[in-house]
Every structure is written in structure tokens, then in C-alpha cells.
Amino acid sequence: MSNNWETVIGLEVHIQLNTKSKLFSGAPNKFGGVANSQTSLIDLGYPGTLPVINEEAIVMAIKLGVALDGNIPEQTVFARKNYFYPDLPKGYQISQFDEPIISGGFLLIEAGSQEKKINLTRAHLEEDAGKSIHIPNERLTGLDLNRAGTPLIEVVSEPEMRNAQEAVSFMKNLRELVRHLQICDGNMQEGSFRCDANISIKRSQDKKLGTKVEIKNLNSFKFVENAINFEIARQINRLENKEKITQETRLYDEKTGETKTMRTKEDENDYRYFSDPDLLPVEIDKNKLKLIKSIAIELPLDKRKRYATVLGLNQAQIDTLLADPALTRFFEKSIANSALPPKLAANWITGEIMKYLKDQNINIKQIKISVESFVKILKLIETDKCTQNDGKRILRMIWEDEALIEEAIKKTLSGKENFNDENLRKIVSKVLNEHPKQIEQYLSGKNKILGFLVGQVMKVSAGKADPKSISKLIKDKLNQ
Template sequence: MSKEKFDYFINGEKGKYEVVIGLEVHAQVLSNSKLFSGSSTKFGADPNKQVSLIDSAFPGMLPVINEECVKQAVRTGLGLNAKINNYSVFDRKNYFYADLPQGYQISQYKNPIVGEGKVLLDMPYGSKEIGIERLHLEQDAGKSIHDMDPSSTYVDLNRSGIALMEIVSKPDLRSPDEVNAYIKKLRSIMRYLGTCDGNMQEGSLRADVNVSVRRAGDKKFGTRCEIKNVNSIKFMQMAIEYEANRQVELLEEGKQIDQETRLFDTKKNETRSMRSKEDAHDYRYFPDPDLLPLKLEQKLIEDLKKSLPELPDNKKERFIQEYGLNSYEANVLVSEKEISDYYEEVAKLSDKKLAATWMMGELFAMLNNKGLNISNSPISAKNFAELVQSIKSGEISGRIAKEVFEIMVESGDNPKKIIESKGMKQQSDPKELEKIINEILLKNKDKVDQYKAGKEKLFGFFVGQVMKLSGGKANPQLTNEILKKLLKG
């Protein structure tokens, strides 16, 4: 990585500070049922409609591990190039809260299912590797609802017991931009794998953000603060900026930073102390005696490895090789599986390079404006490919293509049909063009003379007239050639 281009530092009066960030991402496992019970995990059900006796911790109820959740965690671990542990242990994390029915969360403490791994980020200043410390499985808690009644709290246990993967990064991130890239990459990998839908609005992906600062060049880490449960990338970035600046201010004032847990107030855009290290919970972790240690057969791991889909990093390489894209284009087009699928379908039927340009230009801009994503694009991959081919073959000009594109968005129609019915085909017949151009030159004799006398700027005027007369359909390249020829003569 070329360090000189990386410039996220906080400038204090007494010097430059580097920001050090580590993330604990909580990713909801995609599975039909919960981690230790058969209840459904579907989002959006009425409160307390997806709750079993186990989820609500009735006396004598016992957890039984959901194998699919285990497989999802292994798949994710493999996608993070991580070590899969054949032996892992479920522990109880004990604390009291109204939405934690058991009085403990079943989690993995000393022996997680996945060990060290890594994630590659493509940053403008080059690629950067972010270390993964571990991934473990745990139960989600229910939800406390404090704003339904002035004097009571309501509890919804639909989420209680849903499987989460906690993915802990090493403190390798150095800026809000890197955090953005990291979350997006993680989400992309999990979506490719089908292990987490990554939907941050529905809370399927959220993170605790650890932030510390240190003087640029220092080797020793500063004291960190943990910002709990941030549920959007934008908020993570805002929280980091606020928190890092707060810490720098403290250091500049000669004060010290207390290790503590903080909350990000999205309305005030500030972090607030939640509890100090002294008040930290003593979770009294111990192995859950209701569950045997989780032993994974090597064969299961190998089988899962073999069945993994192509992941973004590999796909990017292939896109560069196979489609002749540059690194930036490949990166954008593999960022989401659906985008890469769409692109591949288009590229199969049309010019690969031009398809990439048009997708990343017109198509993405349109989707963005309409708040859509690629899976509900009003233009099918097949139609989009035809449009690209029409441009490539010279049938229509780029300018006309934009008009065709607009109509396609509105009507969902096939571009051929639109071009034909609206007569938008490009005028590429040299004889026809010569006819039009001669007509214009005759009409504007005075300007022709001026041009010939050296006022070459008028060339643009003639082109404009050609376009006007041809209804924008004149092939621009051919128009230029013929105009030049006739003006000389």
C-alpha cells in the first residue's frame, strides 16, 4: 500500500494522531430456524409469534444445536480464509435483562468455531488486508420496547435465540473509509455464501466499534472505547469520527482516556458513556452443561469447502482475465453477487468492456435515483445487452442510446423495438449523409466562406445543423469525416 496517499489522520495542536479501529460484527445467520430451537426466524412477524418454550426459557427446556447454523458458520469461516476449529464449546454468558429469558446468552467464549482469517479490501491507495481474530456462534436476545406504554416495557421474543455470528476483526482498520470498505466486503462475502442477508435496516448486520487513537508513528495502542450496537455504515463512520476527535481532544488536554463502553446518539451525533470498565458486567462465563462440545468432522468441513460458490476476490480476478476489465471495474461489478450475475449475463451477449461502462454509468445511476437494486431493475439483462450491442454496432449513437435507455426504463420494452418504432436508428449511410450535409452547406454559404477563411470554430455549427436536420440520428463519426471532406472541396 502506498502510504503517502493514505491521509486519515487527526491533526491536534500537538501533532498528528492515527485512529485505530476494530470491529465486532454481529451477523444474523440465514437459516429457517433458531440456533437452539425449531422456531421460525422470519423477519416482521407479529410480536411473540415465533417463540418456543425453549426461546422463552420455560423450566426444564433444553437447547439442541441447529446443524444448519453450524454449517453456515463454517461456510462463513471458509469465506474469510479462516481456520475452522474441529472442537468448539458453547458457554453461558450470564446477565439479567428482561429480553434475555434464560438469564444467560449461549455463546462461545474460549473455544470459538472459527479462528484466525483475513479479508482483503480494495482501497484507492491499494489493497489492504484486515485480520480476522475469530468468528463464533451465539444466540440473539429479544427486543425490549420502551415506547409503547408510558409506564411499562414490552418484550418481543421473536428474535430471542436467532443465531448470530460474531465476527471479530483485529485492530487493523485505520479510517472510516476502511470501515466502510470492510463492512461492505464482509457483507458481500456473506451474501455470496448465502450465510447472512446483510440487511442492516432489519438488524441482520450490526457492529460494536472499538476506537482508539495514538500519535502517528507510535507502536503502542491507545486506550480503546467500545461503541455498542451501531446499525448502519454511516452511523459507524460518524461515531468513529466523533469518538476519535473526542479522544484526541482529551489527550491534547493532557487527560487520559478511560476504557469504557459508549453509545452513539444518532440524533445528536455524539457518543456517550454507557458504563466504565469498573462497572463492566462480570458475565461469569462457563461451559453450558446442557450442550456437549461441538466436534466437527474434517470431512464435513472439506465437503462444505468444495460446495462453496465463487467468492468476490476470485471472481474479480476472473473478470479481469476473462472480460478484460480493469481492477476498479471488476471490483465494482463483483461487489454484490446479483450485480456480478447481471453483468455476466450482459457480457455474454454483448461487448464486455462497453457493457461494464454502461452498467456502471447509466444503469447504476438510474437504480440509485429510483432507490432500486439490481434484482428489481426495470431493464432485464437481455434487453440491456441488446442496447449495448446496438451502440457497439453503430446502429445508434451514444446520445440516442441514452434516449432509448430512458424509454426502456419507463416501458420495460426491448431496445430494438423502441429504435424501430421511433425511427431512432443512426444515419450511417454516407450517401444519405452527404445529401443532408450538402443541403446545409448550400443554405449557409456565408458561413462556409468564413470557415474557409480560417474561422474553424464554425465546424461545430455545421455538426449541430446536421444533427438537427437528422433528428440526432446522424452517425457523428461519419458526419465529421464527410463534413471535413466537403468543406475542403
């Protein structure tokens, strides 16, 4: 396969907004439920029903536009996108065409070891369609219209990505942003964050773009990467064999790892866009826009940089803490006004807390321990009033009942007062006298033996003594 080809990728990302109700009706906006139990007459396309714009969705769109440095117009207009599909009862989708709520803007992504700016064409509000459920054994297709009318923002990038890795980075960074803004839960399995990828191939020296092929409904980072890589290889293979690329829509089959033809791609003219006569143009409240812009929001990419350069966290810790906005807030509250070392808090959250959440199959919002109790335990560790193991023991005792924290601390630390420096020195001397061979090994440069000696002292103290103090006393004794 020749290297004289250049890949051009643009993404259309569908972001399902977590408003309480749908975009143009009062029906609840939530995932799941019995088929067709979360619909209204508007969603079902009954004649005579009129849509009413959800103001909450407008505000969420403005928040995203500000975060993406996009242009928010004084007025935005909804349009009808006309096409027939069974899960679209009205026969048209209410979307936006030439006057979207966001135009321009950009998103920073990681391109190898470099940062790359991907410009955005636009982002617009639209309603989602319902869902067709195929029943092969009965040769029937059912319709579930619970999703019909769900508010979406579609973010359209410029065709500025050059490989699958850049496309995945775009998706990850945008998902992190919308979750951080709390406008979308980013649940890709449930379809609340998905994309269509537009891919074309051209000769490196050509200015004109190749024929575009769209891959629909990619709802995992793995699928995005695999589908794009397959499509790049497929198109290059056809071009090198002097075969034509057809402008079409394709679907990715995760079982075979291939893309397959769905339909010949339509042009915008096929949809016969026109302004929706049932909806007046939306005037953007200048004061509301000014207020949203005035609220200082630290964007996820900036937060990543601060965590690394200022707080000194490693990449794995940063990825874990920013994977869930609720976990991010728990961490931020832990170090705010507590003078708690960020690394200590990060170690415990990404270690003990995450282990417990995984074991219990819950998220941080469901945990029964407050930030205050968590900080109290870490303060005991930081001031050497208890060991790391003591802290873990206290944490285990209060998982189900935070009110037991004082009792747990008292029970765990009882007897530690017996291990002042004088008593500890006696135990250290006793242990060293019993292990002359290990002392000889340590003095000959085998530093790992220190851990063994510390363990022996801990054993004598029934785990009550502080390992740091033991280690210091052993070193002082042996270096005399």
C-alpha cells in the same frame, strides 16, 4: 493536541445470517412483523425447551471462514454467556467461547493509497437478543422478541487499525464480502450488519496498549467514522490533562456527535462462560468443508482489481456494480459469451439501468428486462445498427413488457434503411452548404462546431441517421 499519540482500534462486527429460520429454533428469521409474532417457546426461554442447531448457519459460517482464510476446526462448541437483560428471556445467550467455528484469518483493506492486511482473532456463531422498545410518555418499556435467536456471526479483528478511515474500510470490505457470499443482506439500517468499536490511545513509543473503551452498536459507515474520531479526541484530551481513561462501554449519539457512558465494561469472567449442556459439540463434516473449499469463488477485492485492470472500468462504475451482488451478476451475465465490450455494458448498467431503478425505487431483482434483451439492444448499438438514443428509446418501450422488444426494435429502426451512405452524403452536403460560417470556424480549429453540424444533420434525418456515420462524412467532406 500533541501528535505523539497512537490510536489502536479493533472491531467486533455482528453479521446477521439470512437463514430461513433462527439459530436454535424453527421460528422464521426475517425482519419486521408484528412484535413477538416470530417467536417460539425456545426464543421465549420456556423451561423444558431444547435448542436444535441450524445446519444452514453452520454452512454459512464455514463459507465465510474459507473466504477469510481462517482455520475451521474439526469440532466447535457452543457456550452459555450468562448475563441478565430484559430482552434475553433465558438469562443467558448461546454463543461460543474457547472453541469458535473460525479462528485466525485476515481481511485486506485500503489504508490511504496502500493495501493493508488486518488479521482476525476469531469469528463465532451466536444468537441475537430481542429488542427493548421504550415508551417515554407512558414510562413503559416493551419487549419485542422477534429478533431473539436470530443467527449472528461475530467477526473479531486484531487491534491493528490506526484511524477511523481504516475502520470504515474494514466494515465496507467485510460487508461487500458477506453480501457477495449471499450469507447476509448487509442492511445496516435494519441492524443486520453492525459493529462495536474498541478504541485505546497510547504513546507512540509505548508497547503496552492503553485502556480500551468500547462503542456499541454502530450501524452506519458515517456513525463508525464520527464515533471513532470523537472518541479519539476525547481520550487524547483526557490523557493530556492527566485524567484517567475508564474501561467502559459507550454509546454514540448521532444528534450531538458525541459518545456517552452506557455502563462500566465487564470482563469475560463476569459472563461465567461454560459449555451449553443442551448442545453437543458440532463435528464439522470434512467432505462438506472440502467441497466448500473446492468451489472457486472470486472475492470482491479480486473482482475489483479485474474490473479495473482487465476490463478497464473506472472506479465509479466498479463501486456501483459491486454495491449490489445482483447487479454484479447482471453485469457478469451481460458480458459472458456475448463478446459485448465490458465498458459498453458497464456504461449502460451504471447509467440507464441505474437511473430507471432509482426513478422507480426498485432493485435489479425487480426489473422486468432480461439480460438477453439488454444484450440484444447493446449489440445493435455496437454494430452501428442503431444509435445510443435509439437504444434508450427501445429500452423505455420495454421496461414494463419485455415481450415487446422485437416490435420496439422494428418501430425504432423503421426508416433507417433510407439513410444509406449515398442519401446521407446528400443531407450532409445540404447542411454544410447552409452553414458556411460554422465550417469556417471548424476549419480554424474550433472542433466543438462539429457537434453542432452533426446535430443539424440529425435534425434533417428526424433522428434516424447514425451520429458516428454523420461525423465521419462531415470530416471527410471538410478535409478534402
